[in-house]
Amino acid sequence: MxxxxRVNSLLNAGSMEELWDIHTRFMAEYGFDRLIYGYTRYLTATSLGDPHDFLLLTNHDQSxxxxxxxxxxxxxxxMVRWALENDGACSWSVLGDMIENGGLTPEERRVYEFNCSQGVRAGYSISFxxxxxxxxxAIALTAKDGMTQSxxxxxxxxxxxxxxxxNNVAxxxxxxxxYTASGRALTPRQREVLGWVGDGKTVQDIATIMGLTHATVEKHLRLARQALSVETTAQAVLKAAFQNQIFILER
Incomplete structure (x- = not known):
């Protein structure tokens, strides 16, 4: 049981770094010493979205x-293909079945061979x-070296x-x-002006509320759009909300 x-430790984590440190230690106790977690909000039928927008966490070696x-x-x-098509947990034993039945494309076979060369042979995948x-x-749990899939x-x-x-709690x-998928966090001023835009305020309203000039508010909005790599302020508000950079309590 x-x-x-353990659940409370995950729920009480105050930052992404703290949460990931706790979770990787918990999983290592079960024998999974290398994890890679990925999340996208920009999935389409033909794309996982811009890699710069992924939330990616891992403790695999950089190599x-x-x-x-x-x-x-x-x-x-x-196993990424499997995760996109399914929910729940799946043993990597299915890879043996895919190989035996000729169910891997040449590209997938290349990934499989690369993983084997890196000691990524046994494990489980979870699709949330x-x-x-x-x-x-989804998250891939790689078993420590020496463990067989059996x-x-x-x-x-x-x-x-x-x-x-x-893993569901994490x-x-x-x-x-x-989090900042692109690695560029918004400044406090940029977060504040985007928050006011999200509340329906005009640039002039925001200037009055924050005691700034119209031009200064426009500058903060422009820099926020650049930091988030979007073209419009509406996109900036949506993306910043997705990344939990606005409408949050300061920790």
Missing amino acids: IEAS YTDVFVGEGLYFHAP KSHSPRAKG EVDVLWKRCGEQILAL HLQILSLP
């Missing part, structure tokens, strides 16, 4: 992520249920419900915490 103290993420191998990863057709989150499957039979529950908490 899952310990309440792995430079290729898997940096060179775009993730887009052809067979979403209520939006544009959003999807051993992982035995472990999952014994502890899978607890592991799944902790996922929901991740969605509630501020």
